[in-house]
Amino acid sequence: MECEGFGLGIVVYDVRTEYRRRPMGITQTNPRFSWKIESDMCRTYQASYRIQVALDQEFTKIVWDSGMTNSDKSVHVPYNGENLKPDTRYFVRVKVVDNYGRESDWSEFEYFHVGPLSDEDWSGAEFITADFESPDQKVSPILRKDFEVHGAVKRAMLYITSLGLYEAYLNGERVSDWVLTPGWTSYHHRLQFQAFDVTGLVTDHNCLCVMLGDGWYRGPLTWKRFKNLYGDRRAVLALLSIEHDDGSREVVVSDETWRATRGPVLSSGLYDGEVYDATISLTSLLAPHMGDHTQWSTTTIVPGISKSILVGQENEPCRVVEYVHPIRFIKTPSGDEVIDFGQNMVVWVEFRIEAPAGTKIELEHAEVLDKNGEFYTGNLRTAQQRDIYICSGHGEETYSPHFTFHGFRYVRVKGWPGDLDITKFVGCVVHTDLERTGDFRCSDEDVNRLQHNIVWGQKGNFVDVPTDCPQRDERLGWTGDAQVFASTAAFNMNVAPFFQKWLRDLKVDQYVDGGVPPVIPDVFFGDPERQHQSSSAWADAAVICPWTMYLYYGDLRFLEEQYDSMKRLVEYMRSQGSSEYLFDTGFHFGDWLGLDSPPGSYKGATPDEYVATAFYAFSSNLTSRTATALGRDDEAREYYELYQRVSQAFRDRYVTQEGRLAVQTQTAHVLALHFDLLLPHQRQTCANELVRLIRENGYKLTTGFVGTPYLCHVLSNYGFHDVACRLFFSREFPSWLYEVAMGATTIWEHWDSLKPDGTFWSDDMNSFNHYAYGSIGDWMYRVLGGINPVEEKPGFRKVLLRPRLTDRLGFVHVSLMTQYGELAVEWRRHSDRTLGVSLSIPVNVDAELDLKHFDGYQLGRTEYEKLLVVDPHVKVSESGHKVCLGSGKYHLVLQPI
Ligand code: BGC
Secondary structure, X not given: OOOOOOOOOEEEEEEXXXXXXXXXXXOOOOOEEEEEEEEOOOOOOEEEEEEEEEOOOOOOOEEEEOOOEEOOOOOXXXXXXXXXXXXXXXXXXXXXXXXXXXXXXXXXXXXXXXXXXOOHHHOOOOOEEEOOOOOOOOOOEEEEEEEEOOOOEEEEEEEEEEEOEEEEEEOOEEOOOEEOOOOOOOOOOOEEEEEEEOHHHOOOEEEEEEEEEOHHHHOOEOOOOEOOOOOOOOEEEEEEEEEEOOOOEEEEEOOOOOEEEEOOEEEEEOOOEEEEEOOOOHHHHHOOOOOOHHHOEXXXXXXXXXXXXXXXXXXXXXXXXXXXXXXXXXXXXXXXXXXXXXXXXXXXXXXXXXXXXXXEEEEEEEOEEOOOOOEEOHHHOOOOOEEEEEOOOOOOEEEOOOOOOEEEXXXXXXXXXOOOOHHHEEXXXXXXXXXXXXXXXXXXXXXXXXXXXXXXXXXXXXXXXXXXXXXXXXXXXXXXXXXXXXXXHHHHEOOHHHHHHHHHHHHHHOOOOOOOXXXXXXXXXXXXXXXXXXXXXXXXXXXXXXXXXXXHHOOHHHHHHHHHHHHHHHHHHHHOOOEOOEOOOOOOOOOEOOXXXXXXXXXXXXXXXXXXXXXXXXXXXXXXXXXXXXXXXXXXXXHHHHHHHHHHHHHHHHEOOOXXXXXXXXXHHHHHXXXXXXXXXXXXXXXXXXXXXXXXXXXXXXXXXXXXXXXXXXXXXXXXXXXXXXHHHOOOOOOHHHHHHOOOOOOOOOOXXXXXXXXXXXXXXXXXXXXXXXXXXXXXXXXXXXXXXXXXXXXXXXXXXXXXXXXXXXXXXXXXXXXXXXXXXXXXXXXXOOEEEEEEEOOOOEEEEEOOOOOOXXXXXXXHHHXXXXXXXXEEOOXXXXXXXXXXXXXXXXXXX
């Protein structure tokens, strides 16, 4: 055992602003800073910090100096200096003193860049559209401005957004690698703009071009294919701000002096794909020195778009994050030429081709082959997922689409001249570029594959908003799916800004009566059938998601911002139902896709009103805890009382005289226990009953979207960890590893999306990339791996390390890059029958290691003494089960009893 240091003394690193490194164009006026600390001594805490913010990287023009401030806070420390100015870059650095009195050097500097903050800051820029634009105009317009710049340029910043999607080019070069900009928000209320540093692209004679696509703004959405949901004309708003060496500034803004023409993208749609005619040369359209202006038409201002809806980019951008190469070429029995990329993913294909002008190449995208090995698109429903490229005929040309994305593993190619050469194709994986934070590995390769599938499900469905699926005619921000997956997502990747953005949209899209739409951004507002559809478990995302983010990131702002929205939902539930404390009315999705559903129904057998009342209680409880965290004690009491009364009403209705549940489904038992709705003496009976139901069903689960996320948690918590493991490690249908055994590379929507005989569950609703059941990841990290956030010190300021062993595994290794640094736990059975436990705990973190479930092993006296040598402050509880540790790396060897 040892406590390894880094040999560095104490070092501050990874200084971030609002979770991000060097964010551009922010509109927060009191951004918060976070940093990490490395130390070569165990049990290091920050005693004080000092932050400086300046206008220059030499820190001579300081705008805020916090002074050395006594505090252990190293995350979410708010800026508190003079007012931040728009269109300005600020540099930040941090130093700290630790509990041993050691002072660090200044960190390396980082910066953030503030964007336009008010209407005036846009310097008269307007939303402009091509004068030939119309609701039916499919071709992507290109809008263009030519201008000259004189004098040396110190910095040039482009602030830009659009109605529809945009790609911006300065002098023929893309201004950034971000795609699908400006992202998807509730456009009526909030529209993100982006800020790009284009200093290196500005010359004397310039042209700024913007190509526009339909995107979420006006392209068809949902299976009902609503069009022009937010507006019917694509437009751009741009401000190029140029700062000269002599301090002077000039601006170029979008206005009616811009010109417009039709580009090579003949049509584009998120569901249907893109048609691109390369005989129309994009390069010439984007080139400076346009020459003949007569080819270009005029532009007009789109009236009535208030700049008050503009917000700086809030989450990480979407971009091509990685490349996947084909693994094989397939000629299907019916003669289709198909490329297999080996991974179901969200991506578009880039290919190289040399062919005569006018040659038409068609790519279609599908997730699976059918049981005969044929290319299968039945489950895409109305989504075409088809890209068509018309060759220019000028030597080797390269194409990838601009304004679409596809969910697929297989590509059918039509029109390829000669033999199809798969080396000419590459899959460009596109999603929100989230930082990978968590890792789960163990001795079972199928489980590792499951973890891979969960992560790929997250990649494919975190495309600017959390979606249900990326392939068929939905790809919508279903609240229920996001809610069940949020904690797993927060283990795998840093999702704080991603959820922050989405929750702000949830808040503005919430119904007037407090109900919450089933998808965010809401796209059903014009649909008489679904104008108001606040379903339990889906709507509860309004409460569960901010609470989960608070637990994982310790960021009180989630709760401050969303508290009203949480209360409004709870009050909405209170206003429904046959009594104040029951929620037994209205439409609900129920235990969606539960295997105990009656024939012909998607809803599991647990009654809607049971699920709804259970979630009503749970959300009241979380709202009460939120009020406590916000220091609103009266409201905390009020909502706690509500939770108790709802739980009482729940028991009155659903617990029989014998103390059993009136609803005999697995999900019913799981919810009653996980949401703490029973009296103490009823709980174990309920858990026993759950196990009876599972046993009577041949140790197979029946749970759907609502029960599945908590099923194994409940079993492990109530003394049935073996049953949880039996379900988890099963390779038979229905189970997570059944999908793995069937060759899945992502998580499926249904337990039997693909049946053992190779047939499909159905054409109608059968996604092979649906993350809801990936919510088991939370149990893998927390129970098998043992990393648990602690409510009193959220964000892993304190962590409970409580791994649960299972005979089925020889080792488990989990790690999580927290905002304090990397936290890691590994347990490993050795051949000498000892158990190795390795821990890595970052600076400023308190860890409690709970060995209660290490049946058959104990922390021996000598091992404990060795621990004390490393860290004399280590505390072990009387039972010997709990060890309290500070930062450092620890390797323990536990002896068999
Ligand atoms: C989606 C789900 C969603 C459900 C709600 C489906 O079409 O794909 O994931 O939660 O509808 O009913």
